Amino acid sequence: MRRSQLYVPANNEKMIKKSLEIKADTIIFDLEDAVPPEEKGKAREMLKQFISELDWGKEKELAVRVNEINTKEGLRDLIQVAELGKINTILIPKAEGNLSFVHKATGKEIIPIVESAKGLFKIEDVLTSEGVSAITYGIADLSLSLEGKVDEYIKNDYVRTKIVVSAKAYNVEAIDRVYFDLQDPEGFRQECLKAKNLGYNGKQAIHPSQVEIANTVFSPTEEEVEWAKRVIEAYEKSIKEGRGAIRVDDKLVDYVHYKLAKRILSTPH
Numbered sequence: 001m002r003r004s005q006l007y008v009p010a011n012n013e014k015m016i017k018k019s020l021e022i023k024a025d026t027i028i029f030d031l032e033d034a035v036p037p038e039e040k041g042k043a044r045e046m047l048k049q050f051i052s053e054l055d056w057g058k059e060k061e062l063a064v065r066v067n068e069i070n071t072k073e074g075l076r077d078l079i080q081v082a083e084l085g086k087i088n089t090i091l092i093p094k095a096e097g098n099l100s101f102v103h104k105a106t107g108k109e110i111i112p113i114v115e116s117a118k119g120l121f122k123i124e125d126v127l128t129s130e131g132v133s134a135i136t137y138g139i140a141d142l143s144l145s146l147e148g149k150v151d152e153y154i155k156n157d158y159v160r161t162k163i164v165v166s167a168k169a170y171n172v173e174a175i176d177r178v179y180f181d182l183q184d185p186e187g188f189r190q191e192c193l194k195a196k197n198l199g200y201n202g203k204q205a206i207h208p209s210q211v212e213i214a215n216t217v218f219s220p221t222e223e224e225v226e227w228a229k230r231v232i233e234a235y236e237k238s239i240k241e242g243r244g245a246i247r248v249d250d251k252l253v254d255y256v257h258y259k260l261a262k263r264i265l266s267t268p269h
């Protein structure tokens with residue numbers, strides 16, 4: 001379950017400690033853009049220390065966003081993270097091709113971040129890498145790579161739809177991108193809803209206040225659960241009577257709706 005993934009700068013002791021009490025499904029300790037170049041070594045050391053010293057429980061997925069893997073810092077990050085048993089997952093920024101070596105070398109699950117023209121164009125190469133369990137994307141870096149404007153790409157449905165279609169074609173989860181405006185929880189909620197309706201499984205977050213919103217939106221609502229129960233009951237009864245198409249709440253229900261209802265009830269609610 002990856003309804004919410006919170007970024008925590010790995011050089012910030014206060015935020016690392018704070019993240020213990022935040023109910024994000026994934027905590028992503030960031031070694032990349034939230035950490036200035038001269039702090040990279042310190043951030044790796046802090047990460048190592050706090051991952052082993054603090055009690056992270058079993059509830060959360062612990063992940064690290066490494067630096068670009070074709071740089072020295074990125075390679076140092078990978079070697080370090082490979083040694084951290086409590087880290088399940090590595091996020092790879094600017095993913096543009098086959099990433100199987102990262103999984104082979106570290107044994108960790110991989111979440112690529114598509115955020116360049118080449119990454120979007122070559123998304124199948126990225127998704128067919130070994131160990132990929134989800135995919136996400138970054139709109140600011142993508143705009144930069146395209147020599148376009150962030151404000152334009154924030155409104156762009158092609159990118160959001162392309163990512164989720166590609167993810168589902170290869171049976172991995174799709175996680176929607178971060179939302180930069182911390183003063184606009186309603187805007188964040190609307191983006192969560194839009195992403196959920198397109199088939200995304202969760203959304204990335206940069207602030208604790210966004211986590212609860214994502215958790216709520218990406219869990220089935222009470223109405224959805226009630227609808228699913230009604231559909232399953234009615235459909236299973238009708239099947240015994242030899243009927244595959246029935247009327248529920250004045251709408252057609254057949255096998256596809258039964259499967260949709262099953263999926264809703266299989267999501268924790």
Ligand code: COA
Binds near residue numbers: 015016030178206207
């Ligand atoms: N993780 C953990 N705790 C966080 C947090 C985060 N991402 N963002 C804020 N907090 C904590 C603060 O430490 C503060 O704790 P306190 O109440 O115990 O003092 C509380 O939440 C409220 O924070 P606030 O004052 O509203 O945040 P800010 O204005 O200081 O910081 C940001 C805003 C955007 C700089 C900060 O949220 C942040 O660094 N986010 C992550 C950025 C990142 O990782 N980017 C990379 C991916 S795009």
Ligand code: MG
Binds near residue numbers: 093
């Ligand atoms: Mg980025």
